[in-house]
Amino acid sequence: MENEVPLSGGRITPGVVRVGRTVRRPATASSSFVAELLGDLRRQGFTGAPCHLGFDTAGREILSYLPGWVPARFQRWTDPQVAAAGSLLRAFHDATRTSRLTGDHPVVCHHDPGPNNTVFADDVPAAFIDFDTAAPGDPLEDLGYMAWTWCISSKPDAPPATVQAAQVRILADAYGLDATSRSCLIDAALDRQTRNAQWWRSHLARPSPHVADDHEIAGRIRWSEREYAYTSANRTTFDAALD
Numbered sequence: 001m002e003n004e005v006p007l008s009g010g011r012i013t014p015g016v017v018r019v020g021r022t023v024r025r026p027a028t029a030s031s032s033f034v035a036e037l038l039g040d041l042r043r044q045g046f047t048g049a050p051c052h053l054g055f056d057t058a059g060r061e062i063l064s065y066l067p068g069w070v071p072a073r074f075q076r077w078t079d080p081q082v083a084a085a086g087s088l089l090r091a092f093h094d095a096t097r098t099s100r101l102t103g104d105h106p107v108v109c110h111h112d113p114g115p116n117n118t119v120f121a122d123d124v125p126a127a128f129i130d131f132d133t134a135a136p137g138d139p140l141e142d143l144g145y146m147a148w149t150w151c152i153s154s155k156p157d158a159p160p161a162t163v164q165a166a167q168v169r170i171l172a173d174a175y176g177l178d179a180t181s182r183s184c185l186i187d188a189a190l191d192r193q194t195r196n197a198q199w200w201r202s203h204l205a206r207p208s209p210h211v212a213d214d215h216e217i218a219g220r221i222r223w224s225e226r227e228y229a230y231t232s233a234n235r236t237t238f239d240a241a242l243d
Contacts, residue, residue, distance in 0.1 A: 015060075022053060024060040031061055034131045037101055037108055038063075046095035048088050048127040066127050068119040074149060076159070077115070082150055082167050085125040086174030089113055089146060092128060093139050102136050109137035114149035140181060144188025147171055152189065152238075154230035161234035165241035172242060182242045189238075190231055197224035 004017040004024070015026045038052040051064040077085075089110075096108035110117070111133040119127040151167040158164065172182055200220045203212075212220075231238065 018065055021065045023050065023063040023065050024056060024058075025063065027055065027059050027061055028132055030132050030134070033101065034134060035061070037096070037099070037131060037134055040099045040101065041092070041095050044095040044098070046091060048092060049131070050127070050129060066119045066129065068121040068126060070117075070119055070129070071115045074115060074153070076153075077150055077167075079167060079170050081123070081125060082170050083174040085113075085115075085118065085146060085150055086143075086171040088118075088125050088128070089142055090175045093142070105136035105138060107137065107139055108134055109139070109142045110134055111137065111141065111145070113142050113146050140184055140188040141192070143171070143175060143177065143181075144185060144190075145192040147185055148189045148192055148227065148231070152227065152231055154226045161237045162241075165234075165238045168238055169241045183239075185242060186231065186235060186238045190228060193224050193228040193231060197221050197228070200224065 002020045004019050007016045007018055007023065017024050035052040038049055041049050042051055050066055053062040053064060056062055092110065092113075093107040096102060097106065099108060101108050110128055110131060112130065113128055115125075117128055117130045118125045119129060121127075147168045151171055152164050168185070172185060177185065197220075200217050204214060204217045204221070
């Protein structure tokens with residue numbers, strides 16, 4: 001077998017490696033769902049996700065390798081990059097609408113479409129990876145998370161809320177979000193911030209070993225809570241930009 005090159009950046013799934021033009025990932029409880037989802041996406045002509053190529057002799061998932069780069073951390077993105085991310089999310093959602101995997105929901109959500117799960121090609125968001133948390137849902141679940149992780153930041157050196165709010169609008173415009181859903185977008189972002197803190201808190205309460213160092217988990221909880229407080233405090237500014 002060709003040499004295995006560890007791929008960094010994943011926060012939850014360890015043991016992800018590149019082998020030639022493929023990626024190998026440990027199989028999880030969601031592997032069969034992900035395999036069917038990626039097959040559906042390919043049949044619908046959506047190219048912004050890897051192909052599922054089966055499983056290797058070690059039982060690992062085999063995925064096509066997508067050339068490009070994945071950001072190591074959240075940062076400030078340009079307006080065209082935010083717009084490209086919104087368009088990519090809309091194309092992904094639209095490609096799932098006829099899938100049996102949606103169940104009683106409108107689409108299949110990625111549920112973690114942050115920059116850290118996005119492959120950039122020529123500095124433009126081109127594909128999503130890491131579909132472990134994909135499940136039926138409402139588009140606003142993903143769009144709220146994307147508004148937060150691509151546009152909103154409580155960091156002291158981040159642009160003012162008015163600038164961040166303008167990018168949230170760019171995201172909504174690129175996605176093609178209707179007027180009714182726009183009025184719910186910031187609520188969706190706040191919900192995802194709350195759920196993120198709860199998710200990490202639940203892992204901290206579980207028996208060891210944890211998915212990350214306890215100190216790191218505690219830091220992610222505090223960060224999510226700061227982000228919620230910031231978004232809530234600037235709610236009027238964000239809502240006004242979406243009118």
